[in-house]
Amino acid sequence: MPTSTELIATADAHSAHNYHPLPVVLSSAEGAWMTDVEGRRYLDLLAGYSALNFGHGHPRLTAAARAQLDRLTLTSRAFHHDRFADFCVRLARLCGMEAVLPMNTGAEAVETAVKTARKWGYRVKGVPDGRARIVVADGNFHGRTTTIVSFSTDEEARADYGPYTPGFTIVPYGDLAALAEAVDEDTVAVLLEPVQGEAGVLVPPPGYLAGVRELTRARNVLFIADEIQSGLGRTGRTFACEHEGVVPDVYVLGKALGGGIVPVSAVVSSRAVLGVFRPGEHGSTFGGNPLACAVALEVVAMLEEGDHQRRAAELGDHLHAELALLAGTGRVTGVRGRGLWAGVDVDPALGTGREISERLMAEGVLVKDTHGSTIRIAPPLVISKEDLDWGLDRLRDVLAA
Known part of the structure; x- marks a missing residue:
């Protein structure tokens, strides 16, 4: 078996350097612990940026994946499969919503939410074609696609990717007055992280999310909550919005929804909002595939408990x-x-x-680490108190x- 040093050198020689990982080469993991190729163990206090909320190799999730692997893994959405309906019903119920649009990665889900908001703005709100605007917050991190980095304020993520997608207004995070001023007749949505993860785990001022909910409802604007990192148990509630008793119009979910096994994401909303899509207008070959649905169903079951x-x-x-x-x-x-x-x-x-x-x-x-001298601590939710203290x-x- 090659050493860590050899494997890192090979990876550096043959992969794009779009990441700067720590110099460790991991080969196995269980619960909150990971082991490198030399057999040294490490306590995981990152949990895959919340993708591993339930730890590494959770037996319920691996059992669900193994059982589905022997049955059916992919059909594309050209056909129905026997896990899809239950997945949509259970996830919608967990969110207090009515409908689900499944995708794979978090960035895909955010892109889907942007398309949803624009289509809803034109077909339901009546915004003139080509004028829809979405208000976002500075310091945001919603993904790395061309459209998403167009409204990023992180120059490292944004530089050299122009021309940028128009249609977004950026306001200070946590500033309700600035948000209210930015919303106009062409605004179709406000897209926010209830807690900004990449920015350094920033929690907005008390009452901010409730104020956003009140404002968007009064102005006939969708409130889209990106709970990709903050959702599914991370903050002590199923969704971070719950800390202020808020239910947005749209949840954007990912990361932990796939149980750390497969990429699963979803946009979850009302039938009135997601009903704007017609066949052929949006999709994904792998979105909502049987393997993804089987794992995500077990994630939902665990969260229901x-x-x-x-x-x-x-x-x-x-x-x-x-x-x-x-x-x-x-x-x-x-x-x-x-x-x-x-x-x-x-x-x-x-x-x-x-x-x-x-x-x-x-x-x-x-x-x-994130910006400057800030580090993030986000262990798997299954970590023991003793290991956390260690x-x-x-x-x-x-x-x-």
């Missing part, structure tokens, strides 16, 4: 209490988050977020050193 949400809430309280103590040492300049999800701003004098992540890797803990102890050691 509520245990993972309660665990995220309880362990999340513990996580934030411990991080608050770290903030009191002066080595951490800020902590934000909700549930089992936190952005930790490390004193820049101690190193960049990348450097802190590398030092933690050397101690057996895997996290990922990981936090390693963070203390690294900061103290």
